[in-house]
Amino acid sequence: MKSGVPDEKSPGVPLAPSFRLPCFGRADMLGGMEASDSRPARVLVLYHSQEGHTKMMADLVAEGAGSVPTTEVRLKSVAEATADDLEWCDGVAAGSPTHMGSIAWEMKRWWDVTARPLWPKIEGKLGCAFSSAGGLAGGGELTCLALDLVLMNFGLLVFGAPDYTAPGQTLHYGAVCAGRPRTEGEREACRRLGRRLAEWVQVLVCHRPEFAPQQAAYARFP
Numbered sequence: 130m131k132s133g134v135p136d137e138k139s140p141g142v143p144l145a146p147s148f149r150l151p152c153f154g155r156a157d158m159l160g161g162m163e164a165s166d167s168r169p170a171r172v173l174v175l176y177h178s179q180e181g182h183t184k185m186m187a188d189l190v191a192e193g194a195g196s197v198p199t200t201e202v203r204l205k206s207v208a209e210a211t212a213d214d215l216e217w218c219d220g221v222a223a224g225s226p227t228h229m230g231s232i233a234w235e236m237k238r239w240w241d242v243t244a245r246p247l248w249p250k251i252e253g254k255l256g257c258a259f260s261s262a263g264g265l266a267g268g269g270e271l272t273c274l275a276l277d278l279v280l281m282n283f284g285l286l287v288f289g290a291p292d293y294t295a296p297g298q299t300l301h302y303g304a305v306c307a308g309r310p311r312t313e314g315e316r317e318a319c320r321r322l323g324r325r326l327a328e329w330v331q332v333l334v335c336h337r338p339e340f341a342p343q344q345a346a347y348a349r350f351p
């Protein structure tokens with residue numbers, strides 16, 4: 130088997146050794162800068178919350194990211210976060226309440242104004258989304274996709290997760306709740322999103338293939 134590529138003699142899922150993000154990770158490309166291979170993964174959980182529900186989700190996303198060893202997490206509202214926080218991180222989880230089926234203006238403004246000077250300097254970081262809506266089918270997933278569009282505009286690599294965290298509870302396009310996270314499945318979907326972000330940063334940026342979700346010890350499809 131060539132590096133990471135399955136063939137007839139050794140079928141299976143190609144794992145991380147073949148995945149490499151070259152831009153801000155490789156020790157040999159960074160001169161005097163700190164190499165991402167030898168430092169913690171850096172995750173920013175960036176949120177806006179008017180009534181507290183998205184903040185509850187953000188806390189759980191941060192908890193999930195922080196559960197991955199050798200990971201530093203910054204949890205900040207759009208009122209607190211600066212462009213430096215975005216530049217610092219390897220991956221960002223962006224969370225907004227669903228307002229009129231899309232991103233709350235406060236979160237959109239943060240990207241339009243605060244993050245704008247970094248465009249397109251942050252290309253290649255990882256990104257994912259979460260949202261609290263008023264109810265099921267209120268637009269939570271649309272808001273995740275709208276957030277993803279913003280992240281993609283900056284050149285971020287966005288992802289969802291195929292996992293289920295309980296029967297009938299997934300996070301394919303990001304974590305979504307109706308109101309606050311009420312069930313353990315909903316809470317775990319938020320944690321899983323943060324954990325997955327940290328895992329992919331570990332694999333793709335810090336070059337630690339042992340964190341690949343394909344090798345996860347926890348149940349991904351209960």
Ligand SMILES: Cc1cc2nc3c(=O)[nH]c(=O)nc-3n(C[C@H](O)[C@H](O)[C@H](O)COP(=O)(O)O)c2cc1C
Pocket residue numbers: 177178179180181182183184225226227228229230231261262263264266267268269307308309
């Ligand atoms: C201006 C405004 C617009 C909203 N639009 C929607 C909507 O389109 N769909 C929906 O399901 N809920 C909508 N809601 C409800 C919020 O998404 C919901 O209460 C959410 O849980 C609030 O999250 P937060 O506590 O983090 O602010 C809206 C609320 C406000 C204030």
